[in-house]
Amino acid sequence: xxxxxxxxxxxxxxxxxxxxxxxxxxxxxxxxxxxxxxxxxxxxxxxxxxxxxxxxxxxxxxxxxxxxxxxxxxxxxxxxxxxxxxxxxxxxxxxxxxxxxxxxxxxxxxxxxxxx
Amino acid sequence: xxxxxxxxxxxxxxxxxxxxxxxxxxxxxxxxxxxxxxxxxxxxxxxxxxxxxxxxxxxxxxxxxxxxxxxxxxxxxxxxxxxxxxxxxxxxxxxxxxxxxxxxxxxxxxxxxx
Numbered sequence: 001x002x003x004x005x006x007x008x009x010x011x012x013x014x015x016x017x018x019x020x021x022x023x024x025x026x027x028x029x030x031x032x033x034x035x036x037x038x039x040x041x042x043x044x045x046x047x048x049x050x051x052x053x054x055x056x057x058x059x060x061x062x063x064x065x066x067x068x069x070x071x072x073x074x075x076x077x078x079x080x081x082x083x084x085x086x087x088x089x090x091x092x093x094x095x096x097x098x099x100x101x102x103x104x105x106x107x108x109x110x111x112x113x114x115x116x
Numbered sequence: 117x118x119x120x121x122x123x124x125x126x127x128x129x130x131x132x133x134x135x136x137x138x139x140x141x142x143x144x145x146x147x148x149x150x151x152x153x154x155x156x157x158x159x160x161x162x163x164x165x166x167x168x169x170x171x172x173x174x175x176x177x178x179x180x181x182x183x184x185x186x187x188x189x190x191x192x193x194x195x196x197x198x199x200x201x202x203x204x205x206x207x208x209x210x211x212x213x214x215x216x217x218x219x220x221x222x223x224x225x226x227x228x229x230x
Contacts, residue, residue: 043220091159095215103215107159
């Protein structure tokens with residue numbers, strides 16, 4: 001399996017611009033997660049989906065952030081408008097429900113976002 | 117509420133020496149506990165997990181961790197460090213005893229010297 005695929009790997013944008021991060025989960029996984037990693041706050045869960053439906057978005061910082069999952073193989077995290085404090089590494093992760101070997105989170109390699 | 121504390125943001129060992137990375141948790145329910153490793157410019161990879169079965173959990177790359185309820189600890193060990201073990205290690209607890217809302221510790225960066 002190719003694992004969780006994220007694009008782009010790096011994104012540099014100017015303050016006020018719209019940013020869209022993309023994620024393809026592992027085939028067969030029914031949960032998808034978006035995390036943000038910063039030096040100051042560590043790893044934070046932003047939102048997660050189950051069967052394409054958002055279950056918990058309590059970690060989304062503010063209305064500038066939105067996430068969608070139109071189908072089982074694709075999700076986006078959008079920031080509009082972006083601000084310098086949004087600079088971070090954004091990780092997508094997926095898992096399969098249950099307690100088997102595929103149940104823990106499998107992470108993508110992340111998107112490093114820099115907002116200038 | 118669940119929380120995780122990793123003692124020591126940086127740990128340095130010599131190649132061949134024992135690796136000990138400390139993790140203490142707080143949980144009001146039987147916890148699910150995890151150790152993840154992150155290599156530079158990569159995502160997190162699961163090392164091992166504890167889900168209320170055996171208290172001594174063996175993971176990949178020769179790592180293991182022991183769940184000690186009385187000490188609320190889940191320390192990660194490896195008998196003999198290898199240069200390739202240099203990375204950042206994260207302990208995590210499943211909020212509500214599950215896999216979904218993981219709370220991660222701040223991480224411990226392991227350096228291995230020749």
